[in-house]
Amino acid sequence: MDLFSQQSVSADTMLLLAGPPRLTAEGFIDLLSPIGLVQNVQFNVDNQLMPHWEIGTDHTYFTRGKTVNTMEIGAMVANKPSLMKLMSRQSPQGTEAFPTDQSGQFWMNLDSETLSKPFGMLMIFKTKGSNSKGENGSFVGGTYLENCNIGSFSWGVESQSVSLHENVSIMFDRAIPVDYSEE
Amino acid sequence: MADRINQNGEKLFTVRPRNSSAVTQTRGNVSSIRFILPKNTDKSKWSETVDVKYKTAFEQAVSSDGFINFIAKNVSYDIQEKSQTIHTFGGQEAVYFYGKAPVQVNFSGLLVDDLDNDQFTKFLNLYMNYLRGTKASQDYCYIELVLSNAIFTGAFTGIQIQQESSRDTDITFNAQFLAKTFTLASTDTFFTENGRLNQTVPLFREPDPTIKQEDITNAINQNANAGLSLGEYTRSFGTLPTVTDLIGFSASDITDFFGYINDFLNNVTKPVQDLANRIDDFANDAIGLLEAVERGTGTIINNVESASRSVYGAIDSMDDAVTTICNFPESMSNKLGSIGSKGGAPAPAIAGSDSIASDDAMLSLSTARLAGSARGTPDGDAAVIAVTSSRNTENTTLSPTLSSSSSSTPTLSSSTVTSSEDEVSILRIGG
Numbered sequence: 340m341d342l343f344s345q346q347s348v349s350a351d352t353m354l355l356l357a358g359p360p361r362l363t364a365e366g367f368i369d370l371l372s373p374i375g376l377v378q379n380v381q382f383n384v385d386n387q388l389m390p391h392w393e394i395g396t397d398h399t400y401f402t403r404g405k406t407v408n409t410m411e412i413g414a415m416v417a418n419k420p421s422l423m424k425l426m427s428r429q430s431p432q433g434t435e436a437f438p439t440d441q442s443g444q445f446w447m448n449l450d451s452e453t454l455s456k457p458f459g460m461l462m463i464f465k466t467k468g469s470n471s472k473g474e475n476g477s478f479v480g481g482t483y484l485e486n487c488n489i490g491s492f493s494w495g496v497e498s499q500s501v502s503l504h505e506n507v508s509i510m511f512d513r514a515i516p517v518d519y520s521e522e
Numbered sequence: 523m524a525d526r527i528n529q530n531g532e533k534l535f536t537v538r539p540r541n542s543s544a545v546t547q548t549r550g551n552v553s554s555i556r557f558i559l560p561k562n563t564d565k566s567k568w569s570e571t572v573d574v575k576y577k578t579a580f581e582q583a584v585s586s587d588g589f590i591n592f593i594a595k596n597v598s599y600d601i602q603e604k605s606q607t608i609h610t611f612g613g614q615e616a617v618y619f620y621g622k623a624p625v626q627v628n629f630s631g632l633l634v635d636d637l638d639n640d641q642f643t644k645f646l647n648l649y650m651n652y653l654r655g656t657k658a659s660q661d662y663c664y665i666e667l668v669l670s671n672a673i674f675t676g677a678f679t680g681i682q683i684q685q686e687s688s689r690d691t692d693i694t695f696n697a698q699f700l701a702k703t704f705t706l707a708s709t710d711t712f713f714t715e716n717g718r719l720n721q722t723v724p725l726f727r728e729p730d731p732t733i734k735q736e737d738i739t740n741a742i743n744q745n746a747n748a749g750l751s752l753g754e755y756t757r758s759f760g761t762l763p764t765v766t767d768l769i770g771f772s773a774s775d776i777t778d779f780f781g782y783i784n785d786f787l788n789n790v791t792k793p794v795q796d797l798a799n800r801i802d803d804f805a806n807d808a809i810g811l812l813e814a815v816e817r818g819t820g821t822i823i824n825n826v827e828s829a830s831r832s833v834y835g836a837i838d839s840m841d842d843a844v845t846t847i848c849n850f851p852e853s854m855s856n857k858l859g860s861i862g863s864k865g866g867a868p869a870p871a872i873a874g875s876d877s878i879a880s881d882d883a884m885l886s887l888s889t890a891r892l893a894g895s896a897r898g899t900p901d902g903d904a905a906v907i908a909v910t911s912s913r914n915t916e917n918t919t920l921s922p923t924l925s926s927s928s929s930s931t932p933t934l935s936s937s938t939v940t941s942s943e944d945e946v947s948i949l950r951i952g953g
Contacts, residue, residue, distance in 0.1 A: 400533065
């Protein structure tokens with residue numbers, strides 16, 4: 340337990356990146372964009388588990404429906420590409436340039452053409468300490484979220500807070516486990 | 523090769539869908555629609571005749587993969603027997619079965635109407651020109667509706683489209699498909715070498731609907747020596763069974779059975795029969811009694827009716843003779859008085875006489891005014907009274923008159939006057 344702080348996954352040892360909508364091997368790494376100033380992340384998967392009962396017995400049987408995958412990300416707004424600008428960067432064409440249908444760094448128009456295209460999200464979970472010398476934390480897990488689509492966008496500010504916050508809610512097709520190593 | 527998960531003796535230990543990654547890398551089979559051309563058709567020649575607007579969709583439909591530009595969301599189908607229930611006396615019924623009705627499939631889903639996919643127009647173009655029943659049958663083709671667990675063979679009989687303003691790209695459709703036959707695909711196929719739906723070993727399949735005349739002729743010839751094959755109606759696989767085979771015993775067995783039963787039944791039924799006979803006698807006696815009551819009642823009713831007719835007749839015949847009226851017995855006048863809406867006082871009886879003084883006649887008439895009438899004459903009108911002249915005159919016109927000093931006394935009007943004693947003059951008295 341003394342080493343718990345070194346062995347636990349915490350907010351400052353997580354990495355979030357936006358990327359192309361499908362996990363591909365060709366030039367994939369170059370298309371990833373890290374998402375910074377994230378203050379909160381919520382991840383939810385619901386497989387619509389349904390219990391069934393039969394007349395005459397007390398057995399409970401279970402069947403699963405199709406999985407519903409959702410995620411929410413909240414970040415601070417600063418002079419950097421906002422959440423929606425980062426997530427729209429990786430168009431299916433794989434261009435490195437940011438789309439130009441919205442101006443500035445803080446994008447708010449969810450109805451734009453660019454944001455009708457899906458994207459992907461890579462999540463890496465590490466620890467602060469590591470089991471091996473020289474290692475920058477231990478890899479705990481990673482997953483790539485394919486075919487992400489933004490369902491809603493919001494932002495808010497309070498007089499007492501020091502910054503403006505934006506939030507996006509996302510639904511995605513599936514989560515693919517990935518392995519991670521540093522070179 | 524993947525295996526089925528051992529269910530450990532339980533009924534539903536695990537439930538894995540057909541699109542499980544353990545058995546397929548394609549995340550499942552999408553639904554498709556195939557347009558099946560007649561046998562030995564040159565598909566390329568067919569394709570040349572297709573309008574370029576829907577050539578791509580057509581070529582997809584005639585390919586082995588089928589047309590997939592739609593999203594199937596709901597399928598329901600009804601498998602019915604054709605039957606007729608005949609109700610019989612005694613509480614039992616006879617049911618006749620004569621085959622399976624065509625399977626009606628209700629098929630609904632989503633057509634995406636957008637710039638990049640254009641599913642809506644592609645699907646409807648294909649439907650209007652090839653998939654609907656009239657068009658398919660004109661070309662001697664049929665349609666296969668391919669789902670992940672079943673294939674329906676037939677043709678589309680109708681389609682409904684719904685579009686809503688809040689979601690421009692989502693167009694829902696609801697189609698009806700008449701399936702002459704269907705094939706079910708077992709999940710056994712996922713644990714065999716070739717797991718594709720096209721090569722499944724079906725659990726159930728009905729005869730191919732495109733059977734030709736020579737196929738039928740060949741089937742009959744093959745079965746000629748073995749007997750008549752009647753298909754699903756007899757399941758005889760080429761021969762008709764004998765009656766003994768079907769029901770397990772012969773006609774002579776039945777005769778013996780009933781002969782044995784008959785003696786037994788006689789012993790059982792005789793007491794019941796005796797009781798029934800006694801009940802029968804009782805019923806006849808009861809009927810006789812009832813009939814007697816009915817006759818007696820009828821007599822009573824008849825008497826009442828005759829009495830009432832007599833009363834009415836009495837009113838009618840009050841014009842016979844004044845002396846009769848004058849000698850009206852009090853009891854009868856009481857009866858008259860009780861008939862009608864407002865009974866009146868009885869007319870005073872006047873002793874029988876062949877003449878009356880005018881004052882007496884006036885008194886009689888005035889009181890008769892209040893006698894009322896069962897025939898609904900208005901209040902104040904007496905029944906018709908006839909007065910016979912007591913004076914025998916010949917060819918003399920008489921005009922009997924009565925005077926009255928009060929407006930409340932009845933007035934008298936004369937209608938006809940006769941000259942002979944035998945005729946009567948009718949006076950109507952009103953108030």
